[in-house]
Every structure is written in C-alpha cells, then in structure tokens.
Amino acid sequence: KFRECFFFHARRGHISNEQELSLIMRSLGYSPTTKEVNKYFNKYAKENKIEFASFLEAMHDQSSVENPEKELMNAFKAHDKERRGYVNASEIQHIMMSMGERLSRQEVDAIFREMGVQQGGQIRYNDFVKSLLTPVPDY
Numbered sequence: 800k801f802r803e804c805f806f807f808h809a810r811r812g813h814i815s816n817e818q819e820l821s822l823i824m825r826s827l828g829y830s831p832t833t834k835e836v837n838k839y840f841n842k843y844a845k846e847n848k849i850e851f852a853s854f855l856e857a858m859h860d861q862s863s864v865e866n867p868e869k870e871l872m873n874a875f876k877a878h879d880k881e882r883r884g885y886v887n888a889s890e891i892q893h894i895m896m897s898m899g900e901r902l903s904r905q906e907v908d909a910i911f912r913e914m915g916v917q918q919g920g921q922i923r924y925n926d927f928v929k930s931l932l933t934p935v936p937d938y
Contacts, residue, residue, distance in 0.1 A: 801827065801858060805851050814849040816840075820857070829861050868932055875924035885921040 806812070808823045821836045831839070839860060843853040878886045878894075888911065895902045895910075902910075914930050916922055 801855065802851065805854055809851075812850070814840075814844075814854060815847065820849060820854075823854070824858065824861060827858070829858070829865060831861050831864075835861065835864070868928060871928045871931070872924070875928065879924070884923055884925060886924055888916050888918065888920045888922050891922055891927075 804823055804826050805814075808819060808826065809815075814820050814823065817833075817836050817840045820840055821831065821833075824831050824836070839857040840849065842860075843849050843857050845853070849857070875886055876882075878890060892904075892907050892911070895907050896904060910916075910931075911918070914922075914927060916927075
C-alpha cells in the first residue's frame with residue numbers, strides 16, 4: 800500500500816518537496832501537521848529528495864505520533880458528560896454527517912446497522928471505536 804501510493808504520487812521515484820510528502824502521507828490516511836511534515840522532510844531528505852526507504856522511516860515516525868484509538872476515545876469522552884461510557888446515537892450521527900470527512904446519512908445508517916445501533920439509542924463508545932478501527936477482511 801505504501802509503495803503503491805508513493806510511486807503513484809512520486810513519479811520520478813522520489814519526493815522533491817514538503818507538499819508531495821504531505822499529499823502522500825494524507826493519501827495513506829495519516830494527518831501530519833505542517834510542522835511535522837517540515838521536520839520529516841528536513842530529517843530524511845538527501846539533496847532535497849526523499850527516496851522510498853527514507854519515506855518509510857518518516858511514516859514510522861508519524862505512526863508512532865498518531866494514535867487514532869486514543870483520539871477517538873477522547874472525542875467520545877468529551878461528549879459523555881456523565882462519564883457512563885455511552886453517548887447518544889443521534890449526537891454521533893450529527894457529528895459524523897457534519898464534521899471532518901463528512902459521511903452521508905446512508906453511510907452513517909449503514910455503520911449503525913452493522914454495529915447494531917438503534918436510531919435514537921445509546922452507543923457504548925469503547926465498543927464502537929474498536930469496531931470502527933477493526934480492519935475489514937480482504938478475502
């Protein structure tokens with residue numbers, strides 16, 4: 800996956816600038832800040848070029864910084880004012896349809912249906928996050 804994305808965007812076989820590095824990292828689902836991209840480019844670029852092997856090292860650095868499970872759990876905890884481990888499904892539906900990478904109502908409904916969430920019900924967010932982050936089998 801990394802190799803395919805790298806060579807799709809870095810057609811000359813290397814990354815020449817921070818914008819390319821940022822684009823490739825974001826295409827792979829990572830969310831580096833501008834400051835982090837700058838740091839990786841300065842650290843791994845040799846003669847203003849990042850080869851694939853060095854790109855993998857930058858990705859390793861970024862993966863140790865990002866923790867999507869922790870970030871999602873903290874977001875849900877912020878909405879769980881009573882600290883019960885549950886949040887209102889309609890509130891989560893609204894967030895998923897209006898913030899960040901917006902999902903359609905059909906996409907949210909499909910996720911809820913797959914996870915057994917009732918409309919207007921409560922979501923145990925610990926289980927919800929684990930389900931969201933579990934890779935879909937590729938067979």
